[in-house]
Amino acid sequence: MEETAVAYTAEHQRMVVNALRAVLPERAVLFDAEDTRPYECDGLSAFAQLPMVVVLPDSEEQVVAVLKICNALKVRIVPRGAGTGLSGGALPIADGVVLSTARMSRIVNVDPYARTAVVQPGVRNLAISEAAAPHGLYYAPDPSSQIACSIGGNVAENSGGVHCLKYGLTVHNVMRVRMVTIEGDVVELGSNALDAPGLDLLAVFVGSEGMLGVVTEVTVRLIPKPRQARVILASFDDVVKGGNAVAGVIAAGIIPAGLEMMDKTSSRMVEPFVKAGYDIDAEAILLCESDGIPEEVDEEIARMTAVLEQSGATAIAVSRDEAERLRFWSGRKNAFPAAGRISPDYYCIDGTIPRRALADVLLGIQNMEQKYGLRCANVFHAGDGNLHPLILFDANQEGEFHRAEAFGAEILEMCVEFGGSITGEHGVGLEKINQMCVQFSREEMDAFLGVKAAFDPPMLLNPTKAIPTLQRCAEYGRMHVKRGALKFADLPRF
Incomplete structure (x- = not known):
């Protein structure tokens, strides 16, 4: 996707930069194009957008200050971890601020007796296991990007990995999260005990894709390394x-x-x-x-x-x-x-299906290869029905990426037909926002928006992601005809 027109004035950018530099070191506020270019996309590199400003806080106090300023100025914020996400969840907004937690990379504590580790959000997934190894312990969730991905990003996406069938996703291995709301309030969700009083807001927060708050500290559960x-x-x-x-x-x-x-x-x-x-x-x-x-x-x-x-x-x-x-x-x-050895580009899809449907979905994907004229390599977390088709294409060939997108959309909608979901561990982000219109009713999405509004009343945290608007669903519904049925036929036409 080409960058959209810059949606802010130089004066507005200067005002935001000056306000942020009042609470952050000069080196932690980036706004020149050559400095912000590395933050223009996440792992879904087909979509790119230069942000107005990038901030790199290195403490919870600085995160609080940044959020208070952005809230006061009504500036939208996109939280970002290591940038390894594959659904466009960290795609910047042209007139917004990217808040990177990469410099918050300290392992606060490893407790071999409680079998826990307290870490800042910029700590790499694999670094937790490396720190726990002398105690015979490790952190179980192991996404393929674990050498680079950060625990803050894992919390945002509820990441899994090849061993999640037995040991669970991030949500099953995180005990406590410290986060900052858009108003700058520090809130602790969960606890170091087996349970916490009140509503289970930790489970709501894990997997919320940066739309509810910014993570500043995480307590994870460690388990003994198998003999x-x-x-x-x-x-x-x-x-x-x-x-x-x-x-x-x-x-x-x-x-x-x-x-x-x-x-x-x-x-x-x-x-x-x-x-x-x-x-x-x-x-x-x-x-x-x-x-x-x-x-x-x-x-x-x-x-x-x-x-x-x-x-x-x-x-x-x-x-x-x-x-x-x-x-x-x-x-x-x-x-x-390895996909790079046989194809100039690939598009990785993430969906979940009942295990009984694995064979049917594979056969369906084979038929789609013929329909779209593209190859697809399939790797599955088969035990829990989480599939990752890699659609191979060449972005230099006119129209191939759009065919790959349509191929991926049809795979996701097939997952829904078989009783599954449009995502398993990559999140919705921008990539799957149209397929949300297929999986969920408007009433369900209004409930999702209600949860977001409770955490983020001004709707400034990672807006335009994950939850589609009524108009988007109506537009997608008009284009989305299947088996003679028009999706959302009852909605007004614009």
């Missing part, structure tokens, strides 16, 4: 068999530490890149991990192997040591960068 972990690499000559195998493992009462699925396109994409040992002739492969004490792992591996064999696996390999386990996982972890 042993082994992974099964299973090949299938048919995607339906692979999908049914996933359902079979869960139906057998097994909750693996990780249960991932990749199709032939993705296997052939990553194997030359990392040499993980994948069967590049298989239509689908599964990675099924077990962790715990050795006896528990041995029993679970045997049970999963039996299910996979009964489901029609053509080949099964079990990691013999830690090096081989990491090698098996390396292909899945490097699926996104």
